[in-house]
Amino acid sequence: MTQSHRIAGGQIDRSTTLRFSFDGQSFAAHPGDTLASALLANGVRLMGRSFKYHRPRGPLSAGSEEPNALVELRTGARREPNTRATVVEVFDGLQASSQNRWPSLRFDAMAINDRLNSFFTAGFYYKTFMWPASFWEKVYEPIIRRAAGLGSLSREEDPDEYDKGFLHCDLLIIGAGPAGLMAALTAGRAGVRVILADEDFRMGGRLNAETHAVGDQTAASWAAAAVAELASLPNVRLMPRTTVLGPMDHGIYSAVERVSDHLPEPLPGKPRQTLWRIYSARAILAGGATERPIAFENNDRPGIMLAGAMRAYANRWGAKAGDRIAVFTNNDDGLRTAVDMASKGVDVVAVIDSREGGDLLPGIRHLRGAVVTDTAGRLGLTGITLRQANGRAETLQVDALAVSGGWNPNVNITSHHRSKPRWDEGLLAFVPGEGGPSGLSVAGAAAGVMSTQGALHTGQAQALAVLESLGRLTKPADLPQAEDAPVRISPLWHVAGGKGRAWIDQQNDVTVKDVVLAHQENFTSVEHLKRYTTLGMATDQGKTGNVLGIAVMAGLTGQTIPETGTTIYRPPYTPVAMGALAGRSRGPEFKPVRLTPSHLWAKEQGAVFVEVGNWLRTQWLPKPGETTWRQSVDREVLATRRSVGICDVTTLGKIDIQGTDAGAFLDRVYANTFSTLPVGKCRYGLMLREDGMVMDDGTTARLGPHEYVMTTTTANAVPVFRHLEYVRQCLFPDMDVQLISTTEAWAQYSVAGPNARKLLEKLVDQDISDAAFPYMAAGHITVCGGLRARLFRISFSGELAYEIAVPTRYGDALIRRLMQEGAAFDAVVYGTEALGVMRVEKGHVAGNELNGQSTALNMGLGKMVSRKKDSIGMVLSQRDGMTEPDGYRLVGVKPVDPARAISAGSHFLEIGAAPVAANDGGWLTSVVYSPHLNSQIALGYLKAGDQKIGRRMRAVNLLTKVDTEVEIVSPHFLDPMGERLRG
Amino acid sequence: MIINHPILGPRDAQEFVYLGDASLMNRPDTMTAGIEAFHDWLYTRDNPAGLHRELWYHEQGDRSWLVVTRNTLTHEITQVELARDVALALRRSK
Structure with missing residues (x-):
């Protein structure tokens, strides 16, 4: 197919031709094209189907606010739904397809919904799928789920990588239009660290879409020169294809950079996208403005688009939206589209200007006091009906209609911290209000300064203010002369009087009738209006439709627009891929894995592992011939109780507690007493929370007069250590006590069973007879001829048992040595399942019993709570309901x-x-x-x-x-x- | 958020664990205060819209507990102290 609608000019590289496909059909494009501009250049207007009524749709906009032209990109695992054709960069071989239609975009069976539209009004789901209740799960939900959503996922794993990064600068500038570029030049020339981020792949904003001059250059040339100068400054980082999603607290901004979306696949070693966290105490929002439509009957046909978008397609991309066009406007800016299109040789049939009186455009049929009342053309616009000032109706044959209802400053980021935007009666738009994010100032159209001259001026002024706050007072450079037209606009939101549907939110198929119904049913607050009608939901978040909806509701309630107010603005500014939010935290890297010292040995033996928090522990260790887990676990239990079993207990928390007040400190954190524990002994300790519930338990040994080692449960190793630091620093700061977690420092094994001592005697250098090392003894020992170790005679299994600890790097050697020496006793290794069996046989509590809702009394350990000393939880363990x-x-x-x-x-x-x-x-x-x-x-x-x-x-x-x-x-x-x- | 650690300088809030109202440090005397006083101290806390003194723990850092004064409406942080220093001052004032 030829590029039938390609016209001269624009910032595309005509020396290179790219091929891409849409719904299987091949088309030509040039570098610099978006998917939407390329399709329009090829005469394709129909790009999507609407969400509810499956109405045929073309692009409404030329930017990220696009509600209609949502397409799927690529195939296979890289298939991506709901991308906006208006911002997708065409690359050679791009495959795009339409969505939310069956069997084809031109003939969509679900368009029957459009005929049934009187059923599908606002609140349809709430009213229809109410009863019988039993139908909900089996009938209604599957139907709704099938009908809902636009694109579909590939259901394959995303093959690309996503990354996260951190950036720091003195000034972040959001948006690279005239205000942003001027701010960046001002700050960049002064030598401060600047980041300039823009969602577009080509910086310049509206300068690339307009025909007027800046100084003695075209607007686009001035922008290109500014970008080139900024690129030459080492202290300026230009970030195109980067959307600032919103301000977090304390000068932290979240941004996503589409590193590789414009390529068939990422270059080697490069991520698809990067989520940036930008630290900048100062930021300037220069995010521009978004045009809004006017509601009139059948205002959603392919070929009807925003006036600024139509001239952007012509001026920036050399693509005309139609051959015979009309313009419908309530403001002067819409007139520019008529002038620009006419200068491109397009037949401008009429300008329908809702404002009475005033100057007329020369050489163009300019109707004042007129409105568009209806349109025709099923798959694309073929004609419009208008009503002249004298009331006469007239039909015009046109294939494109430009609509301008005025421009809304992109206040979003100024309102992400709940600052309410302020209504500007002159602009008929919301502008940034008081109390926006600290350190954020606003310039250009985002601040409601709509002219190019005003944008350059405010961009410079805000940058100078930032420089002054940084102590870099700078003399302002001379600004180039640029367009400085005032905003002239009269309110027109909705062309009343028709019987048909007039769209407000095209993506969600919210029409004026739905707003009327919401009002009738008393959902008049904007937040209710949003939820009841879905106005402003989904991928575009109502960037084009919201203010229109608010204005229509205000008309119904009799309130003013500022009294009606806006819904709350929340980040992100545009949708973000889950992959970018996850970054590298996916698959095996979702969370760290901790391996026990015996892991390698156990893996060699074919152990079955279980996740315990981040740890992988041996769950059981099957022997040849065992076909069920029970066989393995039963054998491990029986062998341990018959002779000896070994279990890796390294995962239990270990905390060294030292200092002259170590014993007194333990008396505070444990319900029972430890200051009286003799050196060389262990004791079971019960730790309460301040509310009297049991927090954790474990044994604590006294290895010296001022040296204890505490063990915690595996699950509570981190929370208990945090708690001990809290008690030490916040409650008893006078105590001489120091803490360090040594969980990873020691490999620790339980050796349990009647032959446990005989086995250990083969390794331990000292006398560990019952007389020398009785039940609950603990101490420093050496093993294997001098390796320092710790030995504790404690038992969780109920058997004669020890726990032996060596420095972690010897843990692998120790398990191998224990098994080698243990062969004489038929020693087994037992896993967490056998551990659980033996502790239940013995009646010891563990995680299932220590569930945060149980008391010492519940566990039969009430007598352990000493009433003679101060301890955490002692007082409230005695309150009503606990005893x-x-x-x-x-x-x-x-x-x-x-x-x-x-x-x-x-x-x-x-x-x-x-x-x-x-x-x-x-x-x-x-x-x-x-x-x-x-x-x-x-x-x-x-x-x-x-x-x-x-x-x-x-x-x-x-x-x-x-x-x-x-x-x-x-x-x-x-x-x-x-x-x-x-x- | 960024917390200006008195020893380590500005640190990202992600390095910290939050506990809650710093009035938790004003623990009643176990041997004399009784159940009612403990109950009030543990459960009946203010939930101010505005300045709030609260405990943060630098778990991914130097393990200091900090008393952070934060405006709950704006997240502005006006003061950061080592909890141990605050606790010692509290002791001396008793």
Whole structure:
């Protein structure tokens, strides 16, 4: 197809021709084209279908505010939905396709919605899909989900990389139009560090789209020269293709740079996009303005576009929107489109100017006091109907219509911290209000200064103010002469009187009728209006439609537009790919993985690993011939209790606590007493939160008069350390105590079972007989002929057990040595599953019982809370509700019939009681299979459980459909007297 | 946000963990205060729209607890102190 609508001029490189395809058809384009400009140059106006009514649509705008021309780009894993054709740079081989249509863009079966439009008014979903309730999940939701959304995802993993970066500067300038360029020149020449960011791939803003002069050059040439000078300054960083998404706090700005979107695929080593965090105490917003349409019947046909966009396509891209055009405007700026298009040789059939009186354009049919009332053309505009000042209707054959309802300053970023924009009666637009982000000033059209001269002036003035605040007072350079026309506009929001639909928000198919309905049903606040009609939602966030909608609502309520107000502006300014927000945090790099010292050995042995926080721990270690996890776990438990088992317990938190007040400090953080613990001994410690609930538990050893080592649970290693620092710095700053986390410094193994001592005696250099190293002993030792180590005689399994720690770099050697020496005892390594079985058999609490809602009394450890000393949580552990004699108590549970299953989360019910909340007696926290009892066993919290030992109840789980008769027993299933421990 | 650490200078708020109202440092005396006083101290806190003294922990840094005075409406930070210094002053004033 030829470029039938290509005209002379513009900033495209005609020496190179690119090929791209749209819906399978091949077209020609030039470097500098956007997908929209290239399609228009090829005479293609139809680019998309609207969201609800599937109306045929073409581009409304020439920028990021585009509501209509949303397309899918690329194929396969790189397929990307909902990109705006108006900002997509064409590259050779680009494949684009339309979306939200079936079977084709020209014939869309879902366009039946357009015929049924009287049903699909605002609130349709709320009113229609209400009942019956049972239809919601199975019928309504699938239908709605199928109909909703525009593009579709590839469902393949994104093959590209995304990155994050950090930048610092003295001045960030957002937008590179006349105001932004002038500000950057002023600050850049003064030598301060400047970042100039613009969403466009070509800097210059409207200077590239207009025909007037700046100084003795064309606007576009002046912009190019300014960009070249800035590029030559080492202290200025130009960031095209970079959208500033919004201001965070304290001078931090978020921005996304589309590094490779304009290429078929990223260059080697380059990301697709980079999310920047820009630190700049000072910023100038020079984000320009966005034109808005006027609502009239059938104002959404392909070929109808904003006046500024139509002349941008002609002036910047050499693409004419039509051969016979008309212009509909309520302001002087719209007239420029008529003049520019006529000068390009396009037939300007009429200018329909809603304003009465005033000058007429020479040589063009300029109708004053006239309005467009309707349009024709199913897949593209073929004609318009207008009403002249004298009331006479007239039909014109045109294939394009330029519409200008005035310009809205892009105040978004000034309002992201909740500053309310101010209504300017002269501009008929919202301008930045008071109290915007600290350090942010505004220049040019974004500030409501709409002329080029005004933009250059305010850009320079704001930069000078920044320089002064930086102590770099600078003499201003002479500004070039530029267009300085005043804004002349009369209000016209909606051409009333018709029966058809007049679109306000084209993307969401919100028409004047929907706003009327919202008003009728009392959704008159702008925030309600937005939610009820979807005005201003989705990818464009109402950049073209919002003010129009507000104005129509104001007309209905009788309030003024400023009284009606705007919805809240929130970042991001334009949509951001999830990939850019994730950066490198995806797949295996989503979070760090921590490996235990025995990991390599366990991996060699074929261990099955489980994620425990960031750690990977051995869950069980299958032997040849074992086909189910239970076989492995049962074997590990039985072998440990029969002879000896080894478990890597490095993941438990370890905190060294030293200082003359170390013991006193521990007395504060533990509910029980540690200052009296003899040197060379361990003690189980119970740590409460200040509210009296149990925070954590673990053993703490005293290795010297002023030296303790605390262990925490794996899950709480970090929070407990944070808590200890809090107690030390904020509550007891007088104490002489120092803390350091040594979790990673020591590789630690539990060696448990009747032969544990015999095995360790082969490695430990010192005497560890029961007399020399009794139950709960702890101390510094050496192993293997001199390696420093720590030994603790503590047990979680209930067996004769030790924990032995060596510096982490020896951890791999130690597990290999233990297994080598352990061969004589048939030693096994056991994983977290066997660990869990043995601790439940012994009645020890763990994460399931330490759930942040349980007290020492609940756990049967109430006597551990000393009332004789100050400790965190002591006072509030005694308050009402925490000390009831019939509160929850830890119990053991086993099924009456050992063959019957029980499941964790089951609730205790009396036999015969109905399974309702009123009869709930508590719940099962942990359930394991005990190979010793040949039955499942459990721990649980049961109301007055300590008084119910021996009683029969039911464990009921309505979700897993388990209802099993159980016997309440002591939580100590095995060796209740602890004889094994002391062996 | 940027927190101007008294020792380390300006640091990104992402390096910190937030705890809450710095009045938590004014802990009642366990042996004399009683349950009511503890309850009031722990649970009944102000939620000001404006200046708020609060505890932040430099977990990805030097492990200092800081008392940060922040305007909850604007996020402006007007003062940053080492919590230990504040706690010592609090002790001396008792």
